[in-house]
Amino acid sequence: MPKRWMEEKCVLCTLCVAICPYEAIKQKNGKIILDYAKCADCEECLPSVGCPRRALTK
Amino acid sequence: MQKLERRSINDINQKIRRGDVQVLTVEEMKKLVEDSDVKKAFREVDVVTTATFGPMCSSGAFLNFGHSEPPIKMERVWLNDVEAYHGNAAVDCYIGATKMSATRGFEYGGGHVIEDLVSGKEIELKAIAYGTDCYPRKVLETKFTIHDLNQAILCNPRNCYQRYNAATNSTDKTLFTYMGILLPNYGNVNYAGCGELNPLINDPAYRTIGVGTRIFLGGGVGYVIGEGTQHNPKDGYGTLMVKGDLKKMRPEYLKGATFHNYGVSLYVGIGVPIPILDEEIAKSVAVRDEEISVKILDYGVPSRNRPVVREVNYAELKSGKVELEGKKVRTACTSSLEVARKIMVELKKWIAEGRFLLTEPVEGLSRDMEYRHMKVGGV
Numbered sequence: 001m002p003k004r005w006m007e008e009k010c011v012l013c014t015l016c017v018a019i020c021p022y023e024a025i026k027q028k029n030g031k032i033i034l035d036y037a038k039c040a041d042c043e044e045c046l047p048s049v050g051c052p053r054r055a056l057t058k
Numbered sequence: 059m060q061k062l063e064r065r066s067i068n069d070i071n072q073k074i075r076r077g078d079v080q081v082l083t084v085e086e087m088k089k090l091v092e093d094s095d096v097k098k099a100f101r102e103v104d105v106v107t108t109a110t111f112g113p114m115c116s117s118g119a120f121l122n123f124g125h126s127e128p129p130i131k132m133e134r135v136w137l138n139d140v141e142a143y144h145g146n147a148a149v150d151c152y153i154g155a156t157k158m159s160a161t162r163g164f165e166y167g168g169g170h171v172i173e174d175l176v177s178g179k180e181i182e183l184k185a186i187a188y189g190t191d192c193y194p195r196k197v198l199e200t201k202f203t204i205h206d207l208n209q210a211i212l213c214n215p216r217n218c219y220q221r222y223n224a225a226t227n228s229t230d231k232t233l234f235t236y237m238g239i240l241l242p243n244y245g246n247v248n249y250a251g252c253g254e255l256n257p258l259i260n261d262p263a264y265r266t267i268g269v270g271t272r273i274f275l276g277g278g279v280g281y282v283i284g285e286g287t288q289h290n291p292k293d294g295y296g297t298l299m300v301k302g303d304l305k306k307m308r309p310e311y312l313k314g315a316t317f318h319n320y321g322v323s324l325y326v327g328i329g330v331p332i333p334i335l336d337e338e339i340a341k342s343v344a345v346r347d348e349e350i351s352v353k354i355l356d357y358g359v360p361s362r363n364r365p366v367v368r369e370v371n372y373a374e375l376k377s378g379k380v381e382l383e384g385k386k387v388r389t390a391c392t393s394s395l396e397v398a399r400k401i402m403v404e405l406k407k408w409i410a411e412g413r414f415l416l417t418e419p420v421e422g423l424s425r426d427m428e429y430r431h432m433k434v435g436g437v
């Protein structure tokens with residue numbers, strides 16, 4: 001399922017970028033870019049695991 | 059023309075008041091030194107701005123609620139179900155960033171209370187007491203916002219590390235730490251701090267940053283009030299203790315954080331101006347990420363003496379990958395370079411517009427303090 005990035009919550013720490021096993025998350029120009037083609041729905045990045053600001057959600 | 063050998067903080071403040079101060083972010087200054095030289099950079103620049111924005115667990119706020127009717131000498135206090143420390147006068151307390159909610163656990167804690175406070179949100183206050191002749195009330199339940207408080211003072215015992223070790227994990231299990239999630243078998247490396255943007259790394263002799271230095275703190279104005287706890291200047295791990303008026307800060311620069319299966323914390327934004335008093339300081343602020351070494355420690359060893367897996371530098375860490383045990387491993391930063399850059403730019407603007415004057419430290423930070431480990435003896 002596609003994930004949503006909530007800019008207002010994000011602090012751009014990049015922890016989600018490195019935790020994604022499929023390299024589906026990138027940070028570019030102060031934004032988090034989600035590559036849905038690469039995402040395998042493993043949910044490692046989701047609020048309950050990877051993001052200290054709960055800025056990524058389903 | 060007289061040769062300029064040194065300028066004072068007073069000289070710089072006069073220029074700030076006149077509106078002709080030359081202020082750069084520390085990144086702009088580093089480029090200027092590279093493109094020209096230290097002498098020219100010293101001549102042309104009066105002050106540079108440095109910054110960091112990251113989770114800083116040793117943070118919290120003193121609050122004073124004023125007296126209830128009938129009055130209470132609070133014995134235990136909860137703010138949105140997060141217990142605050144009460145060991146002071148009747149209606150003072152200290153809400154610590156890492157204290158977790160009694161009802162929501164990892165999802166909410168002291169750092170989130172501080173973010174909600176500074177956002178102007180209503181906070182639930184619960185307190186119990188044993189009751190005294192002068193403070194008869196035993197139970198209190200009410201709501202308040204930061205505007206109702208007499209004082210709300212952010213007072214952080216340890217912020218702004220000069221540099222910090224990075225973390226990896228040699229074991230076959232995922233580890234949940236204050237450095238974030240560490241994947242098995244050296245699956246990732248997490249690091250902290252902003253490297254060449256960090257305030258203390260740009261003034262490693264602590265010549266300009268000391269007690270009384272006025273700083274950008276959480277979007278408002280704060281002060282350095284001493285070296286921070288665990289200050290370790292001999293090994294290049296200096297820290298700062300800071301305070302400031304929480305009522306004048308902004309939620310943009312104070313954000314609660316949750317580290318899964320570890321705990322809660324508070325992202326704190328700090329900006330420190332460094333006056334370019336002489337060529338030596340112009341040279342020290344030119345330090346680059348390549349020159350700042352960082353040890354990658356194995357958090358798979360549950361010891362205070364974690365083995366060093368490799369020594370790298372901030373440039374390698376910021377590149378996104380480092381080599382560990384023969385493979386390329388992805389890196390991530392718990393701090394935010396983007397927000398740190400924003401702070402440097404904002405502080406630069408305050409100074410350029412004459413809204414922020416520099417202060418002379420009234421006392422230097424220790425340069426020879428030793429870091430001690432705890433002795434654990436037999437019972």
